[in-house]
Amino acid sequence: MLRSPETEPEQLELEAVRPGGVWSLRIVWVLCVTILVFAWVDALYLGRFVPWMLGVRVVWASSMLGYTYLVRVVPMPWVGPLTDLNALSSTVCILALSMEMGGLEGPYFIMVPVLPLAITLIYRRHVRAVLVSGAVGIAGTALLLWRGNHSFYQWLTWLSVVVGIAMLATYFSHQTFEAQQVEQQARLERARREALEALAFSEHRRAQSEKLAIVGRLASGVAHEINNPLAYVGSNVNFVHTELVEARELDREELAEVLAETRVGIQHIRQIVADLRGFARMDANEPTACALVDVVADAMKLASLRLKHVSFLQVDVPTDLPEIFVVRQRLVQVVLNLLINAGDVLESHPVPSSEVRLVGRAEQECVVLLVEDNGPGFAPHVLPRLFEAFFTTKSPDKGTGLGLTLSRELVEQFGGALSASNRPEGGARLRIELPVSRAGRSEAPATEPEGEARGAA
Numbered sequence: 001m002l003r004s005p006e007t008e009p010e011q012l013e014l015e016a017v018r019p020g021g022v023w024s025l026r027i028v029w030v031l032c033v034t035i036l037v038f039a040w041v042d043a044l045y046l047g048r049f050v051p052w053m054l055g056v057r058v059v060w061a062s063s064m065l066g067y068t069y070l071v072r073v074v075p076m077p078w079v080g081p082l083t084d085l086n087a088l089s090s091t092v093c094i095l096a097l098s099m100e101m102g103g104l105e106g107p108y109f110i111m112v113p114v115l116p117l118a119i120t121l122i123y124r125r126h127v128r129a130v131l132v133s134g135a136v137g138i139a140g141t142a143l144l145l146w147r148g149n150h151s152f153y154q155w156l157t158w159l160s161v162v163v164g165i166a167m168l169a170t171y172f173s174h175q176t177f178e179a180q181q182v183e184q185q186a187r188l189e190r191a192r193r194e195a196l197e198a199l200a201f202s203e204h205r206r207a208q209s210e211k212l213a214i215v216g217r218l219a220s221g222v223a224h225e226i227n228n229p230l231a232y233v234g235s236n237v238n239f240v241h242t243e244l245v246e247a248r249e250l251d252r253e254e255l256a257e258v259l260a261e262t263r264v265g266i267q268h269i270r271q272i273v274a275d276l277r278g279f280a281r282m283d284a285n286e287p288t289a290c291a292l293v294d295v296v297a298d299a300m301k302l303a304s305l306r307l308k309h310v311s312f313l314q315v316d317v318p319t320d321l322p323e324i325f326v327v328r329q330r331l332v333q334v335v336l337n338l339l340i341n342a343g344d345v346l347e348s349h350p351v352p353s354s355e356v357r358l359v360g361r362a363e364q365e366c367v368v369l370l371v372e373d374n375g376p377g378f379a380p381h382v383l384p385r386l387f388e389a390f391f392t393t394k395s396p397d398k399g400t401g402l403g404l405t406l407s408r409e410l411v412e413q414f415g416g417a418l419s420a421s422n423r424p425e426g427g428a429r430l431r432i433e434l435p436v437s438r439a440g441r442s443e444a445p446a447t448e449p450e451g452e453a454r455g456a457a
Contacts, residue, residue, distance in 0.1 A: 028068045032061035045101065053100055060093035080126060087119050087129040088136060095140035103144045104158060112137045113162045116169035125180060130173040134166030203409070233265040287414065289323045289437045292360050292367055298332045300358075303339035310346055311353050317360035317369070324367050325437035326414040334407040334418070335371070338430045341403065342373040345428065349376050362436075366416075369432040377422040386420050 035057050043049040067086040071079055091112070098109040116134045123129050141162045145155050236258045243255065296317050307313055324331075339356065346354040351374060359370040378386065387408050408418040416434035423429050 025068060028064060032065050035061045035064075042097070042101065045107070050100060053097060056093050056096045060090060063089040063093070080128065083123050083126045083129045084132050087115075087123070087126075087133045091115055091133045091136040091140070095136070095144075098140075099144060099147070103148045104141075104150070104154075109144070112141060113165040116166050117172070120169045120173040120176065125177055127170065127173045127177055130166075130169050134163075134169060138162050138166060230265070230269065233262050233269075236262040236265075287325050287327050289325050290328045291319070291323055292321050292369060292434075293317045293319050295326075295328060295331050295335060296358055296360070296369070298328075299335035299339060302332075302336050303343070306340050307343045307356060309354070310343060310356050312355040314355065314357045317358060321360055321362055321367050322436040324414070324434045326434065327410075330410050331414070331434075334410055334432065335369070337403045337407050338371040338432075341430075342371060342375070342428070345375040346373055351375060363433075365436050367434050367436060369434075371430045371432070372423060372427060374423075374425075374427040377426060377428045378420060383420065383422075387418075 036054075039054045039057050042053055063086055067082060070082060074082060094108060094111045094115060098104075098106050098112060100106075101108050103109065115137060116130050119126075119130050119133050138159065141158055142155075145158060150158075239258055240255060296315060300313075300315065304313075335358075339358075342356045346356070353374075355374045357370070357372045359372070361368050387404050404418075404420075411418040411432055411434070414434055416432060419431045419433075421429050421431070
């Protein structure tokens with residue numbers, strides 16, 4: 001499961017101090033019991049029992065146990081101060097035990113300079129806790145030196161050792177923190193890259209599913225389009241078979257003409273299948289510079305299977321429009337989806353002289369394609385929800401409710417925009433606006449006055 005990039009740093013911080021990052025509860029309980037049991041060792045070492053030393057050990061064990069439980073439940077901003085307090089209490093308890101057990105010559109004083117190093121290993125991300133322990137250890141060492149009436153050289157030696165170890169522990173802690181920051185950034189970048197790859201794969205699969213749905217909607221037109229040439233191919237094959245079976249003189253010119261018609265029919269069927277296969281596969285994922293007129297031509301070849309009932313199909317896309325930088329097959333899918341939608345509307349709401357128009361033009365640094373029909377247009381309550389996922393006014397066998405949503409997302413991936421409106425003269429209008437590619441901007445001709453652009457019908 002991928003982590004959200006926004007919560008990754010906090011999650012990494014939690015891992016450093018939450019369960020698994022420090023000690024388990026079982027180990028902490030064992031340490032606390034060990035701390036308390038060593039009160040009898042103190043009594044044997046001193047030859048007497050000192051109650052307040054047992055109290056110090058109880059405070060120390062309680063501090064460790066309380067920290068271990070609290071750090072698992074408190075909010076993240078409290079973890080740092082709680083760790084500092086635990087380091088402070090441990091250092092003070094060790095100094096208190098050292099004071100009673102013989103000061104610098106006692107068995108516990110060695111823990112005072114070692115404790116900052118231990119904190120560096122235990123609390124890897126808390127430099128401040130190391131500083132707290134080191135500063136308290138230096139102050140406690142000075143106090144023990146003062147109580148023991150030590151010489152200047154002893155003061156210098158012990159303070160140098162304690163200060164040096166504290167500084168070394170602080171340096172190690174800082175270096176560990178920096179290394180973990182670098183590791184955290186690497187993990188964050190890896191998680192972000194994996195999330196983007198998963199998102200791209202999901203988008204590709206969703207686009208592929210919608211493409212297959214469009215192919216399914218084209219199925220009836222494909223069957224009709226294939227059946228027509230298939231009928232006369234079969235008729236011609238039967239004629240040739242009859243002519244060859246009957247032992248009579250063959251008219252070679254007539255047979256050549258029949259075979260030529262048969263070849264044209266087979267090529268027509270092959271072209272339909274090739275167009276559908278190329279559209280359904282859509283292997284290309286990288287955007288390239290292409291001409292809008294070529295995109296429209298590809299979409300028209302496929303859409304013609306579903307627009308047989310449309311009286312007028314007008315294409316006005318100038319061939320000299322600037323090039324656009326898109327994934328061509330995906331833009332073909334968008335245009336094809338808009339054409340099929342227009343054809344479905346005109347089929348379910350027949351109008352006299354039904355018409356579908358595609359108009360392309362250049363506007364400033366953009367290329368615009370309008371897909372229009374003279375149907376009933378969009379109802380006022382439909383227009384605001386037109387691009388919502390799973391919203392559709394069609395029957396379940398005519399649409400999934402994802403076509404326009406996916407079309408808008410694909411267009412936006414190319415840096416463009418897809419919008420819908422009603423024509424003033426009646427009917428629907430879908431507007432695709434795409435930025436001109438950089439090469440096209442440098443070579444784009446001056447925009448011709450409206451009405452003078454050369455069109456391809």
